[in-house]
Amino acid sequence: MTQSAAQSREPEALPRSTILIYCLPMLGVGFMAMPFYVWLMKFSTDVLLIAPAAIGSIFFIGRFWDAVSDPLAGYLSDRTNAPSGRRRSWMLASAIPLALTTVMLWSPPWMLEGLALVLWMGGALLLYETASTAFFVPYGALGMELTERYRERTRLFGYRHVIAAVGSLAGLGVVYLLRTAENPRLMALVVSAASGVVMAFTILYSARRLPERDDYRGRGSPRLLKAFGDVLRNPHGRLLFLVYGIETFGAASIGMLAPYVMQYVVHAPELNEVFIVTYFVPQFALTPLWIWLGNYFSKKSLWLFSMTALTLGYSAIFFTSESSFGVLFLVIFLLGLGGGCGAVVAPAIQADVIDYDEYLTGERKEGAYTAIWNFIRKSAAGVTAGITGFVLQYAGYVPNAPEQSEAVQTAILALIGLLPAACYAIGTLMFMRFGLNEREHEEIIKVLRQRAAGVSAGPEVD
Numbered sequence: 001m002t003q004s005a006a007q008s009r010e011p012e013a014l015p016r017s018t019i020l021i022y023c024l025p026m027l028g029v030g031f032m033a034m035p036f037y038v039w040l041m042k043f044s045t046d047v048l049l050i051a052p053a054a055i056g057s058i059f060f061i062g063r064f065w066d067a068v069s070d071p072l073a074g075y076l077s078d079r080t081n082a083p084s085g086r087r088r089s090w091m092l093a094s095a096i097p098l099a100l101t102t103v104m105l106w107s108p109p110w111m112l113e114g115l116a117l118v119l120w121m122g123g124a125l126l127l128y129e130t131a132s133t134a135f136f137v138p139y140g141a142l143g144m145e146l147t148e149r150y151r152e153r154t155r156l157f158g159y160r161h162v163i164a165a166v167g168s169l170a171g172l173g174v175v176y177l178l179r180t181a182e183n184p185r186l187m188a189l190v191v192s193a194a195s196g197v198v199m200a201f202t203i204l205y206s207a208r209r210l211p212e213r214d215d216y217r218g219r220g221s222p223r224l225l226k227a228f229g230d231v232l233r234n235p236h237g238r239l240l241f242l243v244y245g246i247e248t249f250g251a252a253s254i255g256m257l258a259p260y261v262m263q264y265v266v267h268a269p270e271l272n273e274v275f276i277v278t279y280f281v282p283q284f285a286l287t288p289l290w291i292w293l294g295n296y297f298s299k300k301s302l303w304l305f306s307m308t309a310l311t312l313g314y315s316a317i318f319f320t321s322e323s324s325f326g327v328l329f330l331v332i333f334l335l336g337l338g339g340g341c342g343a344v345v346a347p348a349i350q351a352d353v354i355d356y357d358e359y360l361t362g363e364r365k366e367g368a369y370t371a372i373w374n375f376i377r378k379s380a381a382g383v384t385a386g387i388t389g390f391v392l393q394y395a396g397y398v399p400n401a402p403e404q405s406e407a408v409q410t411a412i413l414a415l416i417g418l419l420p421a422a423c424y425a426i427g428t429l430m431f432m433r434f435g436l437n438e439r440e441h442e443e444i445i446k447v448l449r450q451r452a453a454g455v456s457a458g459p460e461v462d
Helices: 003-007 016-038 040-047 052-079 088-106 114-145 150-180 184-209 224-233 235-264 269-285 287-293 299-317 322-361 366-395 406-431 438-452
Strands: none
Touching: 016 040, 016 088, 016 114, 016 150, 016 184, 016 235, 040 052, 040 088, 040 184, 040 235, 040 366, 052 114, 052 224, 052 366, 088 114, 088 184, 114 150, 114 322, 114 366, 150 184, 150 269, 150 287, 150 322, 150 438, 224 235, 224 322, 224 366, 235 269, 235 322, 235 366, 235 406, 269 287, 269 322, 287 322, 299 322, 299 406, 322 366, 322 438, 366 406
16 A cells, blocks of 8 residues: 555544534434434324334334345445445435435324334335435444544544434424324424434535545455454454443333333323433533543443443332432433443444454455444334333233323333343443453554555554
8 A cells, every 4th residue: 555545544633623524414313313212102102003012013123124234234335436435425325215214204194094004104114224224324434434543533422422412302302392292193294304304404414525535445345244254253343242232222211111101100291301301411411521531541441330330220210109200310310421421432442343353354344333333223222112012012001091000110110220220230241351442452553554554564463
């Protein structure tokens, strides 16, 4: 490789303008992400009157499709050689379909009912997930390529988390409108159409303005199975994916179960948005704290600390009652604080793991790694929705009933409390084995730069 190519590997601080342009799509996408995770389940059961097990099954089917579409999008993104870039070309192509399928998902034709309505929602979800994959996988991969600095990555993904949280808080307003609307189906049509416009604009603007590395073009794996075989053979990657899956599976319960807790356990449905705000505000408002601590502590130490605290916090939720909901809000605030750590640190660690993969294979597979990451993220919500639907129906959940049985209330608290607590406890124990630290990453980057310059790489890194 030429000297100029080697110099392009020099880790430089990212301009704030580049970071903000990269993060901008999360503002638009986050606008409907909050209603998707918080209200779509309840909207389907209580407004569309779809059986909980049926909508849960739809989410499960969506996850099976993701098992095909996510890896394929990751592999093809790594191999794309379009003039507009191997990542940006996908972002440009996905913007309009993502907006349109969002409207489809939230606005089924009013004349549909029964099986026809279930089939529409199943098809809409599959199309939405396909468009979402076509955006999120290349978009996430592009973020992994923007900088090689170990601590700069924490800053980049910290900013992204803040912007996403701002979008999510705007989406919380959408949840309020859907919850309080006299005609929730008409409101769903209006807000999904409006959000689609915002979503498409932010993605298109970001894709046209972002830089993309030319020296990474054509360096994806030549074969699909080899690409994902390399990912699974990466010991740091395997462990990171397992722990991230455990964390996202546990965290998905907060948004999905919050409406049920506030209406049927605390009996204060008017405080549903307050509940969500209490969780999300510390997530983004205190993100600078995690970025600052990242200058003094390793990413591993920070994530282990937060997962330990989250284990205890989620365990406490199980003991919530109508008379103790004040304590519940305190616990939720602390869970938001701890949850923000994983959102900042985990993708920064993933970027380091991708560098280690290049050290082993000489290929750049951000798309393949991000595909698995994206699949895990969506699977967490899908599996949680599926489990929630079946458990609630088995426990005897009655849509729109003023009261639920004690068995249903216990099931709700177990799903939002004990299940994620167990997940975080397992994740904490597993992540203690993670071994890629800052010193080793610096050695890896040094070797990669020497290879780019055509210099002997020196001793191997463990």
